[in-house]
Amino acid sequence: MKRSDLPLLLMLFPIAFAQFGCSTQNGKNTGVSAEATQESGWINLFNGKDLSGWKQVNGKADYRVEDGAIVGTTVTNSPNSFLATDKEYGDFILEFEVMLNNDINSGVQFRSISDPAVMDGRVHGYQFELDPSDRKWTGGIYDEARRDWLYPLSLNPEAQSAFKKGEWNRARIEAIGNHLTTWVNDIPVAAVIDDMTSKGIIALQVHAIEKAEDAGKEIKWRNIRIKTDDLKPREGHNAFVVNLLPNNLTEAEKAQGWTLLWDGKTTNGWRGAYKDKFPEGGWKIQDGELQVLESGGGESVNGGDIVTEKEYSAFDLQVQFKLTEGANSGIKYFVTEKENVAKASAIGLEYQLLDDERHPDAKLGRDGNRTLASLYDLMPSEKNKRFLKPIGEWNQARLVVNPDNTVEHWLNGIKVLEYKRGSQEFRDLVARSKYKDWENFGEAEKGHILLQDHGNHVSFRSIKIKDLSSNPK
Known part of the structure; x- marks a missing residue:
């Protein structure tokens, strides 16, 4: 090597050193050089x-x-x-x-x-x-x-x-x-x-x-x-x-199989229970919210319940809901509309929506099985107050029905109950409930999803579903 080549090598050495991604920090090798850090x-x-x-x-x-x-x-x-x-x-x-x-x-x-x-x-x-x-x-x-x-x-x-x-x-x-x-x-x-x-x-x-x-x-x-x-x-x-953006689906959600069950603007995909069209009154679409209006008259006396046009067997459902003070409502599933209920709410399994502090239903039933997020009149939800949003704020309901009939109720990211449709335990719960006289209650192969009109003002949005069945209906 010629002496005249030394300055050139000294100039090239830091570059070569950086290409190997080596540096020191307080005398310790960090594995990433300052030059490489800046270059990337x-x-x-x-x-x-x-x-x-x-x-x-x-x-x-x-x-x-x-x-x-x-x-x-x-x-x-x-x-x-x-x-x-x-x-x-x-x-x-x-x-x-x-x-x-x-x-x-x-x-x-x-x-x-x-x-x-x-x-x-x-x-x-x-x-x-x-x-x-x-x-x-x-x-x-x-x-x-x-x-x-x-x-x-x-x-x-x-x-x-x-x-x-x-x-x-x-x-x-x-x-x-x-x-x-x-x-x-x-x-x-x-x-x-x-x-x-x-x-x-x-x-x-x-x-x-x-x-x-x-x-x-x-x-x-x-x-x-x-x-x-x-x-x-x-x-x-x-x-x-x-996804906390109302009525929104990201590409990641779409790739996972999620679809909007309500588009945030129209009544498409929904109709009145036992009806061939959406109720003419009692419900309102406003500011990206699907609202059941206050009537004060009890179940289904105003617009009545609404149901999905499609039926579902195994699914993952998300619904954001906002209750007013003292409100009562519900999300029902496996609704077949085969039962004659005469101006009452349609029969089905129900994810209870309730103001537990102000509505008397919270103290009825058995062991709290009519409180928020419970399987209505059958099984109480195990809620942590930390994960409850106050009345007037949005809460997130999630309802998972797996292909093996295992069902999960979630509230604001926390699972609050689990059961299996058709199991002996489930049938024992039905036998001592208000549904004991309905044959094969809650065991239909498929059914509609229902949002309940219980006479109180309740708002819904960001209604999404993911089909979990091997043979989507």
Whole structure:
């Protein structure tokens, strides 16, 4: 080698080094070079040395840098603490690694707000949940200080084993337009479609603690990077979708087999029970809502129940509903219209819709089997008050009838009861119910889906169905 060649080699060496994707951070190999990071469009939010670009906005927890990681430590007598970016981000893909104590909860805020003029500056907005408890909801999407759970991992149990206790875990958040998706260790976890907040801060949470012995426990984050241009969602995210946009279907939902059972505009696909057309009165379509109007006269005395024109045997049904104070209604299924009910509601299995606090039906029946989300007069729902939205707000009903006749009632992402049509247990329930005299009650091979007119003002929207039968009807 000639001496004159040395300067050229020294110039080329960094380029060759970058091509192999090697760099160091605090003396440790990170596996990704600064040059490669910039070339691929990624920007480091944490330099591995200090908290430049971050500021603490709530709480008293301690944040420090140690061994190339941000370390948050729990303290007593403090609300939730947040270390936030000093910039806001709209559309982005965020990746980071995290490790935390096995018995504390944490999270990473995104598109969140901390404004002294709102909630006295309390951080609120979307949160990537970090949950090492036996519940295993890491990667779920929580709405901090606002709407509570948007995507509990009860909706995607296969992803509950993605998080590894006591290890560094890789996390990914994609916030592109209205689409929010999460990954844990390359496993797809949550998918939410929502338009409440389009941009905001990113913040690392140290959760408040209740017991003094929990003080001093640590959460660690490292390799925090973000991409804001040329965003392309990672392929393969096929988890259940929580779509909070009214009467909307995403391409992902369509690919999973979902269709709108109501188009949000017309009466197409629906008719009055025992009738050949939609009721001329008693129902109204307004602002993307299908509303049964107040009549105060009891069951089916105004417009009457409405049913789907099609019949279904095995299906997954989603319905958003909004009750008024004291309201009573229901979602019935396997309605055959063969029974003579004479101006009463059609016969069928019923997902009860009720204001439990104000309607007397909640105290009738047996063991609460006429309360919200129950299998009416047969089986009570096991509800957690945390997952109930107040009267006047939208709640999400989900009703799953599997091909083996196992039926599930869900409320706001949580399964509240399960039974099997035609089983001895089911027939025993029927035998001591108001339906005991109806032959083969609830065991029809197929039937219509019904929205009940019980004389109270109730609104419906985002009615979707997925056919689960091997031979779609």
